[in-house]
Amino acid sequence: MNRLSPFNVVSLTFGFAFLYLPMLILVIFSFNSSKLVTVWAGFSTRWYGTLFQNEAFLDAAWVTLKVAVMSSTFATVLGTMAAYVLVRGGRFMGRTLFSGMIYAPLVMPEVITGLSLLLLFIGIGMDRGVMTIVLAHTTFSMCYVSVVVSSRLATFDRSLEEAALDLGASQFDAFRLVTLPIIAPAVISGWLLAFTLSLDDLVIASFATGPSATTLPMKIWSSVRLGVSPEINALSSILIGIVSVGVITASLMSKRHAVRVRREEQAAQRAT
Template identity: 70%
Template sequence: MNATWSRFNITSIVLGFAFLYLPIVLLVIFSFNESKLVTVWGGFSTKWYGELFNNVGLMNATWVTLRVALISASVATVLGTLAALTLTRYTRFRGRLLFSGMVFAPLVMPEVITGLSLLLLFVAIGLDRGFVTVTLAHITFSMCFVAVVVQSRLLSFDRSLEEAAMDLGAPPVKTFFQITLPVILPAIISGWMLAFTLSLDDLVIASFTSGPGATTLPMKIYSQVRLGVTPEINAACTILIGIVTAGVVAASIVNKRREVQRRRDEQVAQRG
């Protein structure tokens, strides 16, 4: 019985991972295809990466996407961390329920509604759609994801560390930067990576809030895919996959090293 369930579990896992990642693997493989036909293998070649870098439209869209993702992820990380600190440390203040609902509303709000509401807002205040509006829109919907990640870490944070630092004369600001921030930094990095990835991937909200000169890469790819998939698109997607993968691996290595250092510090403190 156990062997049967074991085989069933293994088969389910293999099929699940194949369903999720096999299309991505095929996309990466066919980005090195010699043939113009993306479904017919014509031999190994990297010429489409050269064609990609010569494609002005795709390169401009890539540059816009990276700038939006970097700025929006950084701002959303700061605002999301502050929101998480407010919800965790200040449990009783007037309007807390409303504030909490406003912070987490984008998590359950359909992207179409979010994009349309932001579009109406920008039109009402007379803000021309472009790079700024796309960036503001991405900050709006990614901030809540950062708040969730950081809040989950703060809920398990040992407040006695902060109390001990303040008892020794450290002011609240110094206590935060020297005690609290290093402990929750892995969660902040994870939140930044999540916000960065969501910004790279967004199509719906960017379609509502973008304007001339602010076409993002997902929008550019979607417009070209309707006319047929080209190997250049496979190459662009492969580069994006590589960027996200490198970021995730780097964040994992940093978090692992910080965890190892934290354990060493605890062992030294116990021995002392």
Template identity: 80%
Template sequence: MRRVSWFNLTSLTFGFAFLYLPMVVLVVYSFNSNKLVTVWAGFSTKWYGELFRNEAFLDAAWVTLRVALLSSTMATVLGTMAAYVLVRGGKFFGRTLFSGTLYAPLVMPDVILGLSLLLLFISIGLDRGMVTIVLAHTTFAMSYVAVVVSSRLVSFDRALEEAALDLGCTPLDAFRSVTLPIIAPAVISGWLLGFTLSLDDLVIASFTSGPSSTTLPIKIFSAVRLGVSPEINALSSILIGIVTVGVLTFSISSKRAIMKRMREENRAET
């Protein structure tokens, strides 16, 4: 095993400290009993209590959750189809335009996406509300799903699909029983990515939401625009906690799945 050089160790330590310290500070100060966020006055969980009594935040959280569930699911279906078509579909008319429009939302500034979608909804007379946010989020989340799924599709052995077809599977059967189980981890991470992106989005949701459908990021943004607030610290800590638990569970379970598959493959070979 190679020794870790001092330079590498230092850059890793400083790099990760930079990435994590702000979040640690945020979580620690969410337990501060003082109304002045930055002045420590003792441990307290009262801001969490306040948060759960705040109807407006709870309503917004419920809207956000439903939007995220719907849009990430739709984005996963569409994004997986798009990735499959691009990687396996061969040549077809407009392929370059298709891949361009599929990957462009990855880097397109949110303000442009939000504005253009809003103007579309206005000109076809669709009332702004949950439906419009779901449509908007599906559109940009499907790009992320397509990236994740296509990288998995590229890397796996095509012969497996061909074998299934040779053995009499219909293309749909082959997809269901061979391709889908193999790309499943990528499809799930695509869904999770779409889900968190939707939970997190402020700009596109601000453009496409109506007065009856405020999402959590819109609420957070209007609360923190003027300054820091202890309730938002508590809310942020909860969200950081959920993401941490989610990412840990997912990476541990996918690691287990890989180990299990490797063991089975070893057994099959001996």
């Protein structure tokens, strides 16, 4: 399938232009010296300067980072457990309900998830703040982790695990020494996915939080509602930059890994 027709080329060009132009314009205009965000008045980094003096933004960024690290770590542990149960757990009572509860949050409108969690927190009299956001984020992102990990577990050669068990490893050791290293890339990408979901979430955090904790998306939201501002452009560019570096590094690393695996396989074939 290596022939691109002109139509294919056109659809790729326009598609990617559509995906990237808005972000590109945002980044370029974050270096605009004018306060008028749609008129170019020369290159300047002043908005980055004012951004880093803005205490409110820095505080919110710190809260967001704390929430994201905690919730993605919990979500990875719970999500990996859930994936293991789904793929390897066999039959147990309420399995259908379990898999339903894993898939439903993926497509549940955020307003409903947020509202229901808020009513729960109020119902049990929990003080709302960082901890409640962490609980809320853990709950929906563990489902994403479990989908990512279970797709890796499903394609994984089970005989490796059985071999370890035959050779006398305990169930836990077999998991720790054989299964975990093999599914590690999926677990790591699950963690990263949970981390970015948490970093990005506005709606669920707005419901789950109390007056004591404001996250960065909530802060961005309240200023964005008033219109385009050059400071938000600068902040957005920083976030886009971080994500781009992360995604490009990850894809380069996985490419290098694939090349290494192929080389090792070839070496092994030559050796036999």
